[in-house]
Amino acid sequence: MIEELLRRAGADREKAAKSFRRIMPDGKANPILPSTTVSSRALTLVVAIMTFLACLTLGSVILVNRTAETWQTQIAREATIQIRPAEGFDMDAALEKARQLADTFDGITSASIVDRAATARLLEPWLGSGLDIDSLPVPRLVVVTIDPNSPPDFEAIAATVAREIPNASFDSHRTWVDRLITMARTTALFGTGIFILVLAATVLTVVFATRGAMAGAGHVIEVLHFVGAKQSFISRQFRHRFFLIGLWGATAGGLLASLLFLALRFWGDANMAAPEADQAAALFGQFSLGLSGYSATLLVILAIATLTGLTSQLTVTAFLQDLHDGETK
Amino acid sequence: MIRFENVGLRYGIGPEILRDVSFHIPERSFQFLTGPSGAGKTSLLRLLFLSLKPTRGNISVFGRDRSTISRSDLPLLRRKIGVVFQDFRLLDHLTTFENVALPLRVRGREEASYKADVRDLLDWVGLGDRMHVYPPVLSGGEKQRVSIARALIEQPSVLLADEPTGNVDPPLARRLLKLFIELNKLGTAVVIATHDLSLMEQVDSRRMVIHDNRVEIYD
Numbered sequence: 001m002i003e004e005l006l007r008r009a010g011a012d013r014e015k016a017a018k019s020f021r022r023i024m025p026d027g028k029a030n031p032i033l034p035s036t037t038v039s040s041r042a043l044t045l046v047v048a049i050m051t052f053l054a055c056l057t058l059g060s061v062i063l064v065n066r067t068a069e070t071w072q073t074q075i076a077r078e079a080t081i082q083i084r085p086a087e088g089f090d091m092d093a094a095l096e097k098a099r100q101l102a103d104t105f106d107g108i109t110s111a112s113i114v115d116r117a118a119t120a121r122l123l124e125p126w127l128g129s130g131l132d133i134d135s136l137p138v139p140r141l142v143v144v145t146i147d148p149n150s151p152p153d154f155e156a157i158a159a160t161v162a163r164e165i166p167n168a169s170f171d172s173h174r175t176w177v178d179r180l181i182t183m184a185r186t187t188a189l190f191g192t193g194i195f196i197l198v199l200a201a202t203v204l205t206v207v208f209a210t211r212g213a214m215a216g217a218g219h220v221i222e223v224l225h226f227v228g229a230k231q232s233f234i235s236r237q238f239r240h241r242f243f244l245i246g247l248w249g250a251t252a253g254g255l256l257a258s259l260l261f262l263a264l265r266f267w268g269d270a271n272m273a274a275p276e277a278d279q280a281a282a283l284f285g286q287f288s289l290g291l292s293g294y295s296a297t298l299l300v301i302l303a304i305a306t307l308t309g310l311t312s313q314l315t316v317t318a319f320l321q322d323l324h325d326g327e328t329k
Numbered sequence: 330m331i332r333f334e335n336v337g338l339r340y341g342i343g344p345e346i347l348r349d350v351s352f353h354i355p356e357r358s359f360q361f362l363t364g365p366s367g368a369g370k371t372s373l374l375r376l377l378f379l380s381l382k383p384t385r386g387n388i389s390v391f392g393r394d395r396s397t398i399s400r401s402d403l404p405l406l407r408r409k410i411g412v413v414f415q416d417f418r419l420l421d422h423l424t425t426f427e428n429v430a431l432p433l434r435v436r437g438r439e440e441a442s443y444k445a446d447v448r449d450l451l452d453w454v455g456l457g458d459r460m461h462v463y464p465p466v467l468s469g470g471e472k473q474r475v476s477i478a479r480a481l482i483e484q485p486s487v488l489l490a491d492e493p494t495g496n497v498d499p500p501l502a503r504r505l506l507k508l509f510i511e512l513n514k515l516g517t518a519v520v521i522a523t524h525d526l527s528l529m530e531q532v533d534s535r536r537m538v539i540h541d542n543r544v545e546i547y548d
Contacts, residue, residue: 029427029434029440030422030423030427032423032431032434033422034421034422035422219418219420220420222418223419223431224431224435225404226378226380226407226412226414226418227407227431227432227435227479228404228405228407228432228435228436228483229404229435230401230404230435231400231401231404233435324400324403
């Protein structure tokens with residue numbers, strides 16, 4: 001048809017071809033959707049900020065959870081036998097007997113006596129230095145290390161200790177352990193709750209920002225629809241474009257959060273034993289997210305990019321549905 | 330090819346803007362659709378383009394009943410109907426060449442397979458040296474020609490043009506009309522919606538006149 005039209009119109013085909021080659025080099029076609037607009041740049045920024053916040057929250061939750069577990073495990077690993085002094089009581093013999101007795105139980109890996117110097121150091125904050133431990137009726141301790149995988153029968157140990165050694169009592173630290181478990185679980189629950197809230201805020205922000213960025217694309221969808229593009233084609237174009245925008249923004253935000261954790265880790269390592277680093281370590285443990293932390297960050301990035309793509313696809317579908325409903329009215 | 334039988338159209342609960350419209354657009358036919366501003370020319374074109382459904386009556390397009398055409402079938406049928414919109418509807422981020430090639434691109438055709446055709450068509454509408462230009466820098470007449478070229482690129486069975494000469498001077502209007510006539514001679518049915526009497530006087534052809542919400546046919 002074109003040939004015939006050209007023949008009739010007497011067009012100079014060669015001239016047109018030359019002009020074409022000059023201005024349209026092969027493979028340089030513009031994408032069907034506008035590549036960058038102010039709204040798409042704003043969307044990238046919003047996605048980056050929200051991903052940064054989500055990854056930061058996720059990382060903090062992971063660190064706090066891990067530290068809570070560590071507290072719990074460390075305190076659960078130890079128990080003590082306490083021996084109170086009394087008139088004419090041979091404390092050293094009682095301590096040695098307690099140590100030997102503890103060793104006989106399954107589930108106890110070791111037992112050691114807290115010697116006079118160590119006991120004096122424990123009391124130093126209250127009684128000052130240079131304390132003569134023998135001049136005061138200070139209770140003495142035998143520290144028992146427990147195998148956390150097969151803990152001993154605490155009640156049996158307590159009963160045996162009370163029966164065999166006068167003035168002695170066994171403290172399994174159960175009260176503290178139970179409290180710490182509750183605290184750790186509360187902390188974990190609280191952290192997870194905050195993460196869910198941040199994630200929900202991220203999802204809503206990304207959804208609305210994507211829809212905002214697409215507000216100006218209505219005429220593009222309409223033109224594509226009128227030139228005979230199938231819905232699947234239009235959806236694919238938008239999903240692909242917005243997935244890339246989401247991926248770019250989310251990667252920037254996730255990377256920034258990961259770099260922040262890395263920087264804190266290096267800061268912690270460099271300031272080991274410094275008071276501020278110790279305080280931070282007591283609360284968060286080591287600032288190392290570990291493989292699981294970085295994998296979770298990667299998942300957040302992919303999830304946000306996918307969410308951006310899917311939102312654009314759903315918006316296109318809704319727009320075409322409205323167009324179709326208008327057509328059928 | 331396209332047949333209307335007692336078609337009526339109203340928007341929402343408003344009055345009927347088209348009433349008892351019956352006509353047939355045969356293959357290879359050429360007709361003007363005319364009437365005063367606001368008479369319903371664009372609405373009738375939208376019915377022809379399947380972008381509206383009638384409130385009542387029957388429309389048959391390429392042998393298919395309009396009421397049974399599903400949403401997924403619409404794109405395939407639209408490829409047989411070229412439309413020149415009054416407001417052009419060009420994409421500003423695509424060059425003239427890319428705008429004209431858009432219908433082929435959305436079908437998944439490789440650029441190499443249509444490059445020569447698009448180039449020839451643009452040359453034919455007098456835009457051979459403007460194919461690298463983006464729509465914002467084109468004049469109204471040039472945009473109109475790009476829009477026409479885009480409507481023609483898929484070699485449609487029927488071409489619908491809404492006021493195609495509304496933005497051009499009389500010599501270019503005559504040239505565009507000649508283009509439509511040439512196209513019609515090659516087998517494409519043409520419907521031109523216009524209220525430009527001088528344009529219609531240049532061709533002795535069928536006229537569909539909208540009067541009092543009804544269509545009167547003058548063969």
